[in-house]
Amino acid sequence: MKKVIETKDLCxxxxxxxxxxxxxxxxxxHVEEGEFTALVGPSGSGKTTLLxxxxxxxxxxxxxxxxxxxDISLLKKSQMTKFRQDHIGFVFxxxxxxxxxxxxxxAEFIMLLQGIPAAERKERVYKLLxxxxxxxxxxxxxxELSGGQQQRVAVVRALAAKPAYILADEPTxxxxxxxxxxLLDMMYRLNQEENMTFIFATHDQRVMxxxxxxxxxxxxxxxxxxxx
Amino acid sequence: MKATFKISWRNIWRNPLRSFVVIFAIALGVLGSLFAMGFxxxxxDQFVNNRLNTHIGKxxxxxxxxxxxxxxxxxxxxHEELIQSLEQNENVKAYTDRFMVDAFASSARGQKGIxxxxxxxxxxxxxxxxxxxxxxxxxxxxxxxxxxAIGYKLADELKLSIGSSMIIQFxxxxxxxxxxxFKVCGIFKSGDSKYDETTVYIPKEKAWKLAGQDGLIHxxxxxxxxxQLLNETTSExxxxxxxxxxxxxxxxxxxxxxxIESMDMMMYIFMIIIILALxxxxxxxxxxxxxxxxxxIGVLLAIGxxxxxxxxxxxxxxxxxxxxxxxxGMVFGYLLISYFGSNGMDLSGFSQGxxxxxxxxxxxxxxxxxYYFIYAFLIFIASIIxxxxxxxxxxxxxxxxxxxxx
Ligand SMILES: Nc1ncnc2c1ncn2[C@@H]1O[C@H](COP(=O)(O)OP(=O)(O)O)[C@@H](O)[C@H]1O
Ligand SMILES: [Mg+2]
Numbered sequence: 001m002k003k004v005i006e007t008k009d010l011c012x013x014x015x016x017x018x019x020x021x022x023x024x025x026x027x028x029x030h031v032e033e034g035e036f037t038a039l040v041g042p043s044g045s046g047k048t049t050l051l052x053x054x055x056x057x058x059x060x061x062x063x064x065x066x067x068x069x070x071d072i073s074l075l076k077k078s079q080m081t082k083f084r085q086d087h088i089g090f091v092f093x094x095x096x097x098x099x100x101x102x103x104x105x106x107a108e109f110i111m112l113l114q115g116i117p118a119a120e121r122k123e124r125v126y127k128l129l130x131x132x133x134x135x136x137x138x139x140x141x142x143x144e145l146s147g148g149q150q151q152r153v154a155v156v157r158a159l160a161a162k163p164a165y166i167l168a169d170e171p172t173x174x175x176x177x178x179x180x181x182x183l184l185d186m187m188y189r190l191n192q193e194e195n196m197t198f199i200f201a202t203h204d205q206r207v208m209x210x211x212x213x214x215x216x217x218x219x220x221x222x223x224x225x226x227x228x
Numbered sequence: 229m230k231a232t233f234k235i236s237w238r239n240i241w242r243n244p245l246r247s248f249v250v251i252f253a254i255a256l257g258v259l260g261s262l263f264a265m266g267f268x269x270x271x272x273d274q275f276v277n278n279r280l281n282t283h284i285g286k287x288x289x290x291x292x293x294x295x296x297x298x299x300x301x302x303x304x305x306x307h308e309e310l311i312q313s314l315e316q317n318e319n320v321k322a323y324t325d326r327f328m329v330d331a332f333a334s335s336a337r338g339q340k341g342i343x344x345x346x347x348x349x350x351x352x353x354x355x356x357x358x359x360x361x362x363x364x365x366x367x368x369x370x371x372x373x374x375x376x377a378i379g380y381k382l383a384d385e386l387k388l389s390i391g392s393s394m395i396i397q398f399x400x401x402x403x404x405x406x407x408x409x410f411k412v413c414g415i416f417k418s419g420d421s422k423y424d425e426t427t428v429y430i431p432k433e434k435a436w437k438l439a440g441q442d443g444l445i446h447x448x449x450x451x452x453x454x455x456q457l458l459n460e461t462t463s464e465x466x467x468x469x470x471x472x473x474x475x476x477x478x479x480x481x482x483x484x485x486x487x488i489e490s491m492d493m494m495m496y497i498f499m500i501i502i503i504l505a506l507x508x509x510x511x512x513x514x515x516x517x518x519x520x521x522x523x524x525i526g527v528l529l530a531i532g533x534x535x536x537x538x539x540x541x542x543x544x545x546x547x548x549x550x551x552x553x554x555x556x557g558m559v560f561g562y563l564l565i566s567y568f569g570s571n572g573m574d575l576s577g578f579s580q581g582x583x584x585x586x587x588x589x590x591x592x593x594x595x596x597x598x599y600y601f602i603y604a605f606l607i608f609i610a611s612i613i614x615x616x617x618x619x620x621x622x623x624x625x626x627x628x629x630x631x632x633x634x
Contacts (some may be wrong), residue, residue: 057530057628078534085532092631098524100238110531112231157531 003066004164004197005031005054010063012049012220023049025220027063031165031199036191038208039201041217047201048169050217054199055088055167056080068164085113089158089166094174096154097142103129103153104138110161121160128156132186148179152186159190165197172204184210232537236544239517247549250513254506254553255560258603261502262561265495266568266593272491273594276484278419282357283427284477284484285449287462292473294446300329301401304445305471313468314450319461321451322354327435328446331398333378333428337387342428344398346435346444355451358416358429365390365414368431375413375431379424383415390415396428398439406438499603503610510549510611514542514618525622526630535623542622543615550611558600568593 012024023046031037031054039047052058053065056072065072068087075083084090097106107125129135132152142150151171158166168187172180188210190196200207208214216224240247280286289310294302304310307325314323327346332339349368353359359367368375376394388394390412397407410430418424436442452461458476466474478485518525528538572590 052628055530078536081529081532081534083532084530090527090530092527092530095523096527098235098527100235100242105234109231113532113537 001032001034003030004033004068005029005199006066007054008064008066010050010053010065011061012046012053012058013061023220024053024061027220027222029215029222031197033164033197034191034195035197035199035213036188036211037199037213037215038211039199039215039217040203040208043203045217046220047203047217049220051167051169051199051201055090056084085110085161087164089155089161089163091151091154091158091166091168091171093170094147094150097150097157099142102139102141103134103145103149106142106153107156107160110157114161124160125156128160129153131190132156133182146179148175148183151175151179151183155183155187155190159194159196165199167199167201169201170204171200172202172207177206180204180206229540231533232541233544236541236548239521239541239545240548243517246513246517250509250549251553251556253509254549254607255557257502257506258554258557258607259561259564261498262558262595262600262603263564263593265498265599266561266565266595267573267591268494268498269491269596270569270594271591272487274419274592276488279423279484280477282361282418282420283423284481285355286452286455286458287450287465287474287476288480289448289450289465289469289472289474290446292471294473298328298330298446300399300439300444300446302446304448306469307443307445310448310465310469310472313465314448317461317464319453319457320465321453322351323448323450324348324351324355325445325448326352327432327439327444329398329435329439331396331428333382333386334395334397335386335388335392338385340382340385340426342382342396342426344396344435345427345429346432347429348432352429355449358418361416361418362414363417365412367414367416368429370411370413372411372413374408374410374434376410377414377416377429378412379421379427380415380417381421381425382428383412385425388412388415396430400439401441401444406440408438495599496602499599499606503606506553506607507610507614510546510614511617513549514546514615515621517545518542518618518622522625522630525625526627526632529625529627530631538622539615539619542619543612546615546618547608547611550607550614554604554607558604562600565593565595 007027007029010024010027010029011022014021014023027050029050039050041047049058053060054067056067060073067083070083072080072083098109101109104125107129108121111121111124129138132155134149134152134156137145137149142153145153155166172183175183184207187198191198200211202208211228213225213227215222289304291302291304311325314320324347329344331342331344333342334340349359353367363380365377368377376396378388378394383389386394392412394410394412395407396410397405400406416424436444450465452458458478462474462476462479525538529535569592572592574590576589
C-alpha cells in the first residue's frame with residue numbers, strides 16, 4: 001500500500017518561552033492510501049494542529065513531514081499553496097464555501113485553478129453532485145443550502161480535484177443527526193467505491209463508529225492507534 | 229484568471245449598496261472635477277485665446293520707443309519697406325497696419341480715456357476676429373460720414389446706442405487738440421471687457437484726415453499661416469526691420485503664455501487631488517470588504533488559490549470600481565461640458581469682480597479631449613495602486629487563523 005502521509009518526530013510549539021505550548025510532541029504517524037481514519041481526543045489534544053500539519057497549512061517546529069511522497073520542508077510557501085491545490089482536499093468545520101459562487105461553481109473551483117478544461121470539469125461536477133444527492137441544486141448559492149448540503153458540496157469540491165487524500169476537521173460539528181449520517185454515508189461510499197483516503201479530526205461518536213482506524217491523541221502525543 | 233474574475237465580479241455585487249456608493253463617489257468626483265476643469269479651461273481659453281484672436285494677434289510691431297512714448301508722432305519706421313517684407317514672408321497670412329493714439333471720448337452722459345484705432349475693416353478682419361463680435365450694427369460699414377465702432381462697456385458707460393453721437397478728442401502732431409463728432413455705427417462684445425471699455429475703432433483715412441497727416445502707422449498686427457512657426461517668423465520680420473520693435477505675443481505678453489502653461493499644470497494637479505481623494509474611498513471599501521471575507525480568503529488560500537491570484541482578485545475589484553465609476557463620471561462630465569460649452573454659464577450674478585480683470589461673465593466651458601484620456605488612464609493606474617494595500621492585508625493572512633475566525 002502506498003503511504004500518502006508520513007510524519008517523523010513531528011513537533012509543533014506555539015508561542016515562546018514560558019508561554020510556549022507544545023501542541024504536538026514527537027508524533028510518528030502514517031496514513032496509507034484508502035484509509036478512513038479518525039483522529040480523536042479531548043479538546044486541546046492537538047487534533048486540529050496535526051491535521052493542519054499534514055495539510056501543509058502550518059510550519060513545522062521540528063521533525064519531518066512527507067505528503068504524497070514530497071518532503072514539504074523543501075517547498076517554498078508559494079509552492080506549498082500549489083501543492084495543496086493538487087494533492088490535498090480540505091473540508092472544514094463549517095462555512096467552507098465561497099458565498100458568492102453557486103454550488104456548481106464552488107464544486108468546480110479548484111479544477112478551474114488547476115486549468116482543467118470546461119468539458120471535463122462539467123462532467124466531474126455533475127457526476128459527483130449527482131452521487132451525493134445534490135442534483136438540481138447546482139445553481140443554488142451556499143446560503144440557500146442546508147448545513148449538510150454545504151458540507152457535501154465541500155466534499156465534492158475536494159474530490160473533484162482528485163487529491164491524494166481529504167482532510168476533514170470536525171465536519172459534522174454543526175450538523176443534525178440525519179445530516180451527519182448522510183454525510184458519513186456519502187464519504188464512506190466514496191472511500192469504498194473510489195478508494196479515496198479520508199482523515200477526520202473529530203470528537204463525534206458517530207464519526208468514530210464509522211472509522212476503520214482510530215488514532216487517539218492526548219497532550220499532543222499519540223496514545224493509542226487502533227485498526228478495526 | 230476566469231475563476232479570479234468571477235469571484236471579483238460577484239464580490240462587487242455582494243454588497244450592492246456599498247459598491248454603488250463607491251462607484252457613485254468616483255463618478256461624482258470625476259464629474260465634479262471635469263466640470264471644474266471645463267470651467268477653468270474655458271475661462272482661460274476665453275481670457276487668453278480669445279484675446280489673442282480678437283485683438284492681440286500673433287505678432288505686433290511698434291516703433292522701438294512707442295511703449296514709453298505713445299505719442300502720435302512716434303510712428304513705425306520705414307513703414308513701406310516693412311510692409312514689403314511682410315508681403316514677401318511665406319508664413320504671413322495677413323497684416324493690419326493701424327493708426328493708434330490715446331484719445332478722449334465723451335457723450336452727453338460722460339467721458340472716458342480710450343485707445344483710438346484707425347483701421348481698414350477689410351485688413352483688420354483678415355487678421356483678427358473683432359468683426360465677428362458685433363452685437364449691433366457693423367464694423368464701420370456705414371453711410372455715416374464719421375462712423376465709430378465701440379465696445380458694449382463703453383456704450384453702457386457713455387449711454388450710447390446705434391446712431392448716438394460721440395465726441396473724440398486727441399492731440400494732433402502739431403500739438404493742437406482735435407475734436408470731432410462721430411456717430412456710433414456698431415457695438416461689439418469681444419469677450420474681454422477691459423477691451424470693450426477702452427477701445428474705439430474709426431476708419432483709418434478719417435483718422436489721418438483729422439490728424440492732418442497721412443500715412444501715420446503706429447501699430448501693425450500680423451496673422452500667421454502656421455502658428456507653430458511663431459518664433460521663426462517673428463525673428464525673420466525683426467531681422468528685416470531692425471529699426472522697429474517686432475514681438476510675438478509671447479514676448480509682448482509673457483504672462484499670457486505663462487497662464488496657458490500654468491493652466492495645464494493646474495489641470496493635472498486637480499486630477500491628482502481628486503484621484504487621491506477617491507483612492508482613499510476605494511481603499512477603505514476594499515479593506516472593509518476584505519475584513520468581512522477573512523474566513524473566505526482563508527479557505528481560498530487553504531484550497532490552493534495562490535497569493536498572486538488573491539492579489540489579482542482584489543486588484544480586479546478595485547479596477548472594476550474605477551472602470552465603472554470613471555467613465556460614468558466622464559460621460560456626464562462630457563455632456564455637462566458640452567452643454568455649458570455651447571450655452572455658456574452665466575455668472576453675471578457674481579462676476580463684477582471678474583469683469584474688472586477683463587473676463588467675461590458668461591463662461592463657455594471647454595476641455596481638450598486629451599484630458600479625458602489622461603484622466604481615464606490615471607484612474608486606471610490609481611485603481612491598481614488602490615488595491616495594493618488591501619491586497620497586502622489579504623495575503624498576509626494566515627489561512628488557519630482566517631478560517632478559525634467566523
Ligand atoms: N495558533 C495557536 N496559538 C497558540 N496556541 C495554539 C494555537 N493553535 C492551537 N494552540 C494550542 O495547541 C493545543 C492543541 O490545539 P488543537 O490542535 O486546536 O486541539 P484540538 O483540535 O484537539 O482541540 C491547544 O493547547 C491549543 O490551545
Ligand atoms: Mg480542533
